[in-house]
Amino acid sequence: MAKKYIVTVNGTSYEVVVEDADPNATYTKAPEPAQEAPKAAPAAAPAAAPAPAPAAAGNGEKVTSPLPGTVLKVLAKQGAAVKSGDVLCIIEAMKMENEIMAPCDGTVSAVSVSEGASVNAGDPLFVIS
Numbered sequence: 001m002a003k004k005y006i007v008t009v010n011g012t013s014y015e016v017v018v019e020d021a022d023p024n025a026t027y028t029k030a031p032e033p034a035q036e037a038p039k040a041a042p043a044a045a046p047a048a049a050p051a052p053a054p055a056a057a058g059n060g061e062k063v064t065s066p067l068p069g070t071v072l073k074v075l076a077k078q079g080a081a082v083k084s085g086d087v088l089c090i091i092e093a094m095k096m097e098n099e100i101m102a103p104c105d106g107t108v109s110a111v112s113v114s115e116g117a118s119v120n121a122g123d124p125l126f127v128i129s
Helices: none
Strands: 002-009 012-019 061-064 069-074 087-093 096-101 106-111 124-128
Touching (some): 087 124
Antiparallel strands (some): 002 012, 069 087, 106 124
């Protein structure tokens, strides 16, 4: 005798029918599914672009966006002292947060972006003097 059940999976309801097993029938176990080949490790996030060559004296070091994305946070303010490797801002690209770091020691002399702004690769972000 078959029995009907309603099963809900991820908010979607399905009607299923389950039949009683025949006690006189012989059953064999289904073969094990073939094992999947190991998946390749996900590609690493693109590394930050190498720092551009130092600008002419007095102009400061320009920090540009290494990739297109949206500025999530601006951590460095104009006039702030920064050291090489300090995080200046965070850019979200493809659901990943990328830290943009200071390429050198100095003072932030210009901030060219604001939170929520869209940037393209090569767009100016900061100038460090």
